[in-house]
Amino acid sequence: MADKSELQYTAEHEWVLVDGDTALVGITGYAADKLGDVVFVELPAVGSTVAAGTVVGEIESTKSVGELFAPVNGTVTETNDAVVDSPELVNSDPFGAGWLLKVTFTELPALLSYSEYSALVGE
Amino acid sequence: MTPDTAAHPSDSESTAAPSAVERFSPLHQAHVDAGASFTDFAGWQMPVRYSSDLAEHHAVRTQAGIFDLSHMAEITVSGADAGAFLDYALAGKLSTIDLLQAKYSLILNSAGGIIDDIVVYRTNAEDYLVVANAGNRVPAYEALSARAARFDVTVTDQSDDVALIAVQGPVSRAILEATAGLTVDGDLSDLKYYRALGGTFQDSDVLIARTGYTGEDGFELYIDVPAAAALWDALRAAGEPFGLVPAGLASRDTLRLEAGMPLYGHELSVTGYPAQAGLGRVVNLAKETDFIGRAASEEGPPADAAVLVGLVAAGKRAGRADYQVFRSIDAPDAEGVITSGALSPTLGHPIAMAYVAPGLAGLGTEVFVDVRGTRIPATVTPLPFYKRQK
Numbered sequence: 001m002a003d004k005s006e007l008q009y010t011a012e013h014e015w016v017l018v019d020g021d022t023a024l025v026g027i028t029g030y031a032a033d034k035l036g037d038v039v040f041v042e043l044p045a046v047g048s049t050v051a052a053g054t055v056v057g058e059i060e061s062t063k064s065v066g067e068l069f070a071p072v073n074g075t076v077t078e079t080n081d082a083v084v085d086s087p088e089l090v091n092s093d094p095f096g097a098g099w100l101l102k103v104t105f106t107e108l109p110a111l112l113s114y115s116e117y118s119a120l121v122g123e
Numbered sequence: 124m125t126p127d128t129a130a131h132p133s134d135s136e137s138t139a140a141p142s143a144v145e146r147f148s149p150l151h152q153a154h155v156d157a158g159a160s161f162t163d164f165a166g167w168q169m170p171v172r173y174s175s176d177l178a179e180h181h182a183v184r185t186q187a188g189i190f191d192l193s194h195m196a197e198i199t200v201s202g203a204d205a206g207a208f209l210d211y212a213l214a215g216k217l218s219t220i221d222l223l224q225a226k227y228s229l230i231l232n233s234a235g236g237i238i239d240d241i242v243v244y245r246t247n248a249e250d251y252l253v254v255a256n257a258g259n260r261v262p263a264y265e266a267l268s269a270r271a272a273r274f275d276v277t278v279t280d281q282s283d284d285v286a287l288i289a290v291q292g293p294v295s296r297a298i299l300e301a302t303a304g305l306t307v308d309g310d311l312s313d314l315k316y317y318r319a320l321g322g323t324f325q326d327s328d329v330l331i332a333r334t335g336y337t338g339e340d341g342f343e344l345y346i347d348v349p350a351a352a353a354l355w356d357a358l359r360a361a362g363e364p365f366g367l368v369p370a371g372l373a374s375r376d377t378l379r380l381e382a383g384m385p386l387y388g389h390e391l392s393v394t395g396y397p398a399q400a401g402l403g404r405v406v407n408l409a410k411e412t413d414f415i416g417r418a419a420s421e422e423g424p425p426a427d428a429a430v431l432v433g434l435v436a437a438g439k440r441a442g443r444a445d446y447q448v449f450r451s452i453d454a455p456d457a458e459g460v461i462t463s464g465a466l467s468p469t470l471g472h473p474i475a476m477a478y479v480a481p482g483l484a485g486l487g488t489e490v491f492v493d494v495r496g497t498r499i500p501a502t503v504t505p506l507p508f509y510k511r512q513k
Contacts, residue, residue, distance in 0.1 A: 015199045022163060033160070035173075036171075036172060036176045036373055037175050037176045037177040037178075039177075039439065040439040040440060040441075040466065042440075058495070060439075060440070060465060060466070061176070061439065062176045062180075062373060062377055062465055063176060063373050063376070063465075065172075065443065065495070082477065116241075
């Protein structure tokens with residue numbers, strides 16, 4: 001599980017762990033709690049090009065549907081098959097085993113720090 | 124990630140204007156202490172879940188769950204004409220139900236539309252308890268009051284004074300029997316579905332009904348507000364060894380959907396006829412006397428009016444409320460709309476209730492649901508989706 005203070009965040013409740021030119025992306029524990037039990041995850045195809053701020057996937061709970069936004073411009077290099085098979089990982093380990101996708105990028109946009117995101121969600 | 128709040132239970136029953144003031148259940152502190160997440164429900168802050176929607180759902184199917192339903196409206200009808208009044212004011216015949224019998228009924232308007240769906244209990248020879256949806260507290264009370272003019276009857280909104288706790292699930296009876304301080308005037312093992320018994324909890328009267336909204340065996344307990352928190356605690360303590368968990372409105376919604384039970388604001392509305400919702404049997408046209416909505420009900424809905432059906436689909440992507448239903452994968456025009464839908468926790472596949480054109484309503488008809496731009500095949504299936512083993 002990633003150290004939440006070292007992650008970057010979007011206002012749409014994604015977290016981003018930057019490693020060189022690769023961004024590991026998931027949704028925050030706050031978002032997972034708001035959704036309730038996640039029962040279905042749809043992720044973009046590996047190799048697809050994504051644009052920051054656009055919808056690239058869906059996360060469904062018993063009660064609602066959440067859209068997954070790409071936090072960066074780039075190319076999807078890997079998606080988490082385990083979370084497709086076991087969507088409950090998004091709830092049980094949102095910052096770890098519940099990660100969603102990896103994206104390679106050339107330029108990192110401005111993202112929120114942990115303290116900025118915490119202030120946004122009031123936690 | 125942005126949760127789509129349109130599918131959130133805060134929409135449910137919210138047919139009345141939202142209250143400017145947040146209202147809290149008399150059990151609110153117990154929910155806070157239990158770690159509940161809250162949602163607005165018809166102006167009330169009610170528990171949507173305590174830990175997990177799915178765990179709470181499965182607990183009710185396999186063991187038991189306890190629900191706070193204190194937001195629901197309790198309206199008493201008392202007087203020499205109480206039975207005759209209800210026969211006039213409601214779609215069903217209530218004058219002839221037994222003492223401590225319950226009956227599902229409807230408050231219709233003169234056009235035959237549904238003002239509310241309700242459960243009516245006969246608590247004494249000349250006393251009835253009408254339980255209305257939280258979001259319809261005002262319209263239900265106003266309709267009953269307006270219809271009472273020529274009857275010797277008193278209609279009283281007692282919602283603020285009465286709490287409602289439901290214990291639902293196969294071990295519910297054992298939990299009630301083990302609850303310290305709860306005394307029942309009779310034997311719960313002999314109590315039939317839609318029957319009630321009086322009783323006491325500590326020094327307060329309690330009405331214990333074998334009713335519910337989950338498709339499981341279970342009970343609903345009506346008690347005065349000051350004693351409600353102690354009853355909740357006593358039920359939870361007694362239920363702990365039986366696997367009783369507190370359950371929120373999210374699980375209540377998936378449970379009632381699996382059981383094929385309509386929810387006002389979704390399957391039922393003031394512009395819909397009971398017959399369209401499969402509730403024609405609730406409108407008693409054999410009643411000898413007139414009742415509000417009778418003439419319109421006898422005429423019935425137009426032949427092309429949409430009818431409520433069950434839909435099942437394969438996979439995991441559920442059609443949800445307001446998603447459109449099509450005849451084919453490329454038909455240009457929608458011929459139906461989903462009113463409630465979810466991935467069924469018990470069955471593991473998507474289920475939904477939908478209003479569709481009569482031509483699509485036959486059992487086994489293949490239709491397509493537009494799930495956010497993708498048409499997913501679904502099949503018209505009988506309701507309920509889930510029926511418990513007896």
